[in-house]
Amino acid sequence: MMSKVIQSKYFKHIVLSLLFLGWCLGNLDRFVINYAVVSISDDLGLSASSQGIILSSFFLGYAIMQIPGGALADRFGYRKVILFSLFSWSVFTMITGSVWSLFSLVLVRFLFGIGEGGFFPSGSKAIAVNFPVNQRSSAMSIMLASAAIMGVVTPLVSGFALDSIGWRSLFHIFGIIGIIITVLMFFFLKEPARISAQPAASTSSNKKASLITVLKSPMIWGLFISYFSIYAVNWGLSSWMPTYMVNVRGLNLKEMGLLSVIPAVISIFSMLLGGYVMDRIPPGKVNKISAxxxxxxxxxLYLMSTAGSIAMLITYETIVRIAAGFVSTLIISKSVKSMPETLAATASGFVNTGAQLAGFLTPMLIGFLVDASGGAYGTAFTMLIGFAVICSVSLLFNPRTQTDLPAEPQTTLSH
Known part of the structure; x- marks a missing residue:
């Protein structure tokens, strides 16, 4: 028995490394469209409104697949869902490089979102199965940090590649890389089989647990609201800060790009530190600290809107990114810490649906508010501040994390 436990301790790090690699590629494939869309629009003759439809189509497909992807991972295991997800989004990444019209591009990006949508909830389940409760926040923070890392890498890679090989070749290459990583995961990503002393009736009952069980949890609904709200802030800033800094603050694109790297780099370390610290905070204090x-x-955010200089604006944005990264890590890791392993993927998928709906809605809401205000961003900042307050209140009154889950699952490898 001891040898099996030791084996699982090594195995969990392999799992996390593969999840990190896959999620880096997923974020790279997702982010690159933000930079390639300018070249795509020039080639296909697309308008600015068409660009918005293209960017939003991914989030719609991605949000739709969160709950089904989690349910499939809980029922059939995370390995099958991860392999299918990675393979399908890689195929649609390659097809992106061969589109010929607005309709074909929107359809492909929507299907790309559907394909990628199963990765996050199944990856969350992999962490819940392979890591003890007191290590899951650290593990989740490593997986989530891939987005911040790719937020720094993507502009550098995209800028060089789009200028040298063009957007079609870029998507073809990224798709091929995804297929290679899929093959790598096929051979090295395994599904551990839980060794349990639970009665058979109890195990059977867990297998029959469904989305209804998740929806009955007040804690999960609170996390859904919190995750929607904090990602409304994240996506709001990510989508509109470049335009705000150029149109309102008078920066050129090069200055804006260089300054945007500062909060992005710092947020990588703050997110990793946040996961480490969170695993060591007593459960009774997590909600208050996060609030x-x-x-x-x-x-x-308020200080950003009133900052008198660019230096202070970037300073306050960095504070926003640090604090929001901590809160984001808490919310999603709490879902995999508090729910039974048989429901971990469904729970995290449902909670993450809130974040993706925020990504779909917030940029459009800000655009409407800016247009209605004659180009002013005051009402947009007010909306983001309101979402931050909603997130804080929801976390403060969210039920406490369960503390009676097993400290370390004992596993054997199955194929």
Whole structure:
């Protein structure tokens, strides 16, 4: 028995490394469209409104697949869903390089979102199965940090590649890389079989647990609201800060790009540190501390809107990114810490649906508010501050994390 436990301790790090690699590629494939869309629009003759439809189509497909992807991972295991997800989004990444019209591009990006949508909830289940409760926040923070890392890498890679080989070849190459990583995961990503002393009736009951069980949890609904709200802030800033800094603050594109790297780099380390610290905070204090960080986000957003210099604007944005990263890690890791392993993927998929709906809605809401205000961003900042406050209040009154889950699952490898 001891040898099996030791084996699982090594195995969990292999799993996390593969999840990190896959999620880096997923974020790279997802982010590159933001930079390639300019070249795509020039080649296909697309308008600005068409660009918005292209960018939103991914989030719609991705949000739709969160709950089904989680349910499939809970029922059939995370390995099958991860392999299918990675393979399908890689195929649609390659097809992106061969589109010929707005309709074909929107359809492909929507299907790309459907394909990628199963990866996050199944990856969350992989962490819940392979890591003890007191290590899951650290593991989740490593997987989530891939987005921040790719936020720094993608502009550098895209800028060089789009200029040298063009957007069609770029998507073809990224798709091929995805197929290679899929093959790598096929051979090295395994599904551990839980060794349990639970009665057979109890195991059978767990297998029959469904989305209804998740929807009956007030804690999960609170996390859904919190995740929607904090990602409304994240996506709002990510989508509109470049335009705000150029049109309102008077920066050129090069200056804007260089300054945007500062909060992105710092957020990588803050997210990793946040996961490490969170695993060591007593359960009874997690909600209160996270609610405080939510209010820090709100205060820093207000200071951003009134900053008198670019230096102070970037300073306050960095504070927002640090605090929001901590809160984001808490919310999604709490879903995999608090729910039974048989429901981990469904729960995280449902919670992550809130974040993707925020990504779909917030940029459009900000655009409407800016147009209605004659180009002013005051009402947009007010909306983001409101979302930060909602997130903080929701976390403060969210039920406490369960503390009676097993400390370390004992596993054997199955294929």
């Amino acid at each position: 405080v960080f939510g209010m820090v986000v709100a205060a820093a």
